[in-house]
Amino acid sequence: MPSRKLNVLVYNGTGTTVESVKHAIYSLRRLLSPNYAVIPVTDAVLLKEPWAPSCALLVFPGGADLGYCRVLNGQGNSIISQYVRRGGKYFGFCAGAYYGCVVPEVVTSYFNGGGAFVDVNDPNNDVEILASYDGKLDVDGGVENAAVVYCRVGQGAAILTGPHPEFSPANLSPHHDIDGYNDLIASLQEGDSDRVSFLKACLTKLGLEVSQESSGVPSLSRLHLSSITSSNVDDLLYSWEEIISKENGEEYIRAEHDTFHLEKPETRWSMDGLKDTLPNNETTGELTTPSSSTNEALIDYTTIVKRIVTHENAWPEAKATPYFNHHAFYSSLRQYRETDTDAEDWGDYLMYGEVLTSTNTILEKNFKLLSKLPSGFTVTATTQVAGRGRGTNVWVSPAGSLIMSTVINHPGHLAVSRPIVFIQYLAAVAIVQAIKTYDPGYDQLPVKLKWPNDIYARDPQDPSTYVKIGGILSNCVYSSGSYQVVLGIGINTTNGRPTTSLNALLPPHLSPFRIEKLTAHILTRLETLYKKFVRSGFTRELEHSYYDEWLHGRQVVTLEAQGGVKARIVGITTDWGMLKAEELGRDDKPTGKMWALQSDENSFDFFRGLVKRKI
Numbered sequence: 001m002p003s004r005k006l007n008v009l010v011y012n013g014t015g016t017t018v019e020s021v022k023h024a025i026y027s028l029r030r031l032l033s034p035n036y037a038v039i040p041v042t043d044a045v046l047l048k049e050p051w052a053p054s055c056a057l058l059v060f061p062g063g064a065d066l067g068y069c070r071v072l073n074g075q076g077n078s079i080i081s082q083y084v085r086r087g088g089k090y091f092g093f094c095a096g097a098y099y100g101c102v103v104p105e106v107v108t109s110y111f112n113g114g115g116a117f118v119d120v121n122d123p124n125n126d127v128e129i130l131a132s133y134d135g136k137l138d139v140d141g142g143v144e145n146a147a148v149v150y151c152r153v154g155q156g157a158a159i160l161t162g163p164h165p166e167f168s169p170a171n172l173s174p175h176h177d178i179d180g181y182n183d184l185i186a187s188l189q190e191g192d193s194d195r196v197s198f199l200k201a202c203l204t205k206l207g208l209e210v211s212q213e214s215s216g217v218p219s220l221s222r223l224h225l226s227s228i229t230s231s232n233v234d235d236l237l238y239s240w241e242e243i244i245s246k247e248n249g250e251e252y253i254r255a256e257h258d259t260f261h262l263e264k265p266e267t268r269w270s271m272d273g274l275k276d277t278l279p280n281n282e283t284t285g286e287l288t289t290p291s292s293s294t295n296e297a298l299i300d301y302t303t304i305v306k307r308i309v310t311h312e313n314a315w316p317e318a319k320a321t322p323y324f325n326h327h328a329f330y331s332s333l334r335q336y337r338e339t340d341t342d343a344e345d346w347g348d349y350l351m352y353g354e355v356l357t358s359t360n361t362i363l364e365k366n367f368k369l370l371s372k373l374p375s376g377f378t379v380t381a382t383t384q385v386a387g388r389g390r391g392t393n394v395w396v397s398p399a400g401s402l403i404m405s406t407v408i409n410h411p412g413h414l415a416v417s418r419p420i421v422f423i424q425y426l427a428a429v430a431i432v433q434a435i436k437t438y439d440p441g442y443d444q445l446p447v448k449l450k451w452p453n454d455i456y457a458r459d460p461q462d463p464s465t466y467v468k469i470g471g472i473l474s475n476c477v478y479s480s481g482s483y484q485v486v487l488g489i490g491i492n493t494t495n496g497r498p499t500t501s502l503n504a505l506l507p508p509h510l511s512p513f514r515i516e517k518l519t520a521h522i523l524t525r526l527e528t529l530y531k532k533f534v535r536s537g538f539t540r541e542l543e544h545s546y547y548d549e550w551l552h553g554r555q556v557v558t559l560e561a562q563g564g565v566k567a568r569i570v571g572i573t574t575d576w577g578m579l580k581a582e583e584l585g586r587d588d589k590p591t592g593k594m595w596a597l598q599s600d601e602n603s604f605d606f607f608r609g610l611v612k613r614k615i
Helices: 018-032 045-047 065-072 075-085 095-099 181-190 190-205 232-239 269-276 327-339 359-362 421-436 515-536 540-549
Strands: 005-010 037-041 055-061 089-093 127-132 146-155 156-161 222-226 245-247 250-254 259-265 306-310 349-356 378-384 401-411 447-450 453-458 464-477 482-492 556-559 565-572 579-584 591-597 612-613
Touching: 005 018, 005 579, 018 037, 018 181, 018 250, 045 065, 045 075, 055 075, 075 089, 075 146, 075 156, 127 190, 156 190, 181 190, 190 556, 222 232, 327 349, 327 515, 349 359, 359 378, 359 401, 359 464, 359 482, 378 515, 401 515, 421 447, 421 453, 421 464, 421 482, 421 515, 421 540, 447 464, 447 540, 482 515, 515 540, 540 565, 556 579
Parallel strands: 005 037, 005 055, 055 089, 089 156, 222 306, 259 306, 349 378
Antiparallel strands: 127 146, 146 156, 222 349, 245 250, 250 259, 378 401, 401 482, 447 453, 453 464, 464 482, 556 565, 565 579, 579 591, 591 612
């Protein structure tokens, strides 16, 4: 299963500065979304993880190159050099350019002590100058005063730049105590379009697919709280009474991570609401929150008040949520409950936002709110601006992805006999089963699950391979005798990037998936499977339901952490859900040893870096 190169890795380990990393990630995400996932990585990841096969670009931002050398000299340098020579791409900014050394006519760019490249005219060097410094330098810049160079290295390439084209002036703070600094920011702002064009040209030269339009920072939208029976919203709000504070006639939930302002549909247009909603208190028609700052600056979303519109009399109107049809969701929920007869409650309460930070963050990071939520309470969105994956991974979630997080209150006394680890397995089975029983005719879609919690599909462009189209993120806290699991799910449904989508798998005679309907079916399947699990544990029936959908039956792998031992995957352990493999000797015959393998949460490839426990 070769993976497409979709990761752009930005080094943020020893030697980097916070500002340089922040600017690099910000600019690259704007230019490369949704085609790539831009992910920060530490020196430990570069040294120990198998990152190279899925890496489209390795980026070293500014900082102090001696710090890079201290942790990466030797093994690290060898790994990075091998990556580039075998066809990888490297982009070094300032100190990252020092470390990497051994299209407008004039571009104004931020500069902070970066170097010049003096030996580019050496015929032994395969180097192309992309930009030169304009004007005299205080140091010997060689014949060309080269500021940005493109180097061919084996089958790969690197771009090294002394200045900082990744620094957006919108993210530079004024310094009134530094002479001329504010004028510098103004001049950078004036030439910002040329800076963006130059950065696009550099990324294109490295072979990356750059978005034609820079991805802006979307506004956080209102969250719409509804229920399958609208009057039940009032009951839910009553259960929140002790966490709701009343201030100047308005209701707030001030939780640990976010502050929520509760609005009713009939009062959301009140003048009180306008006071802290409209920029500069100007009435311009459609309301925008402070997060919709048009200067594209980095935003601390924890400072933005999240607005919840409570729909106690009717579901949200289509004009309020144009990208999510609540009628389609709730009617599908009722329809699927006719066949999933154990499904009764999950999905009854839904909170939808067109644009929010992260469905998991909204729940898991706000314990005060989470502690009051029933099982099956679901948050869903059209777009996330701060989506999360396992470890430091970022799951790219452009419009067209199914994005949801569901609360599961798992009784504490069941934790030993019904371990929480199996909930992610139930979720994986529920997703695949929901896709294949979406309607008659969908049962042959080539969708599988990959241990422990990813969803894969056969690549329509290359039927011999499978590519990731979805993932599951499970977080857990303990409260009042229960483990509160926040189960996050993301699936490429109608969007073809960054890999492929469910709709791309469909033969012409089948109707496209609707996100509302598929969300409802995942919830009914998940509730049904969870109730079976609570009644009887991870039974043989549930175990085989998992094996029916996975990619790994009888797969032979190499266990690198065990000295290159070969093993055949035979299942998962029914006690703690580890991957069970039998060791193979000569002629691939079993030796009698069995291994239980736990996934390394930071690994890009679970077949490498596995942690072992002998059975």
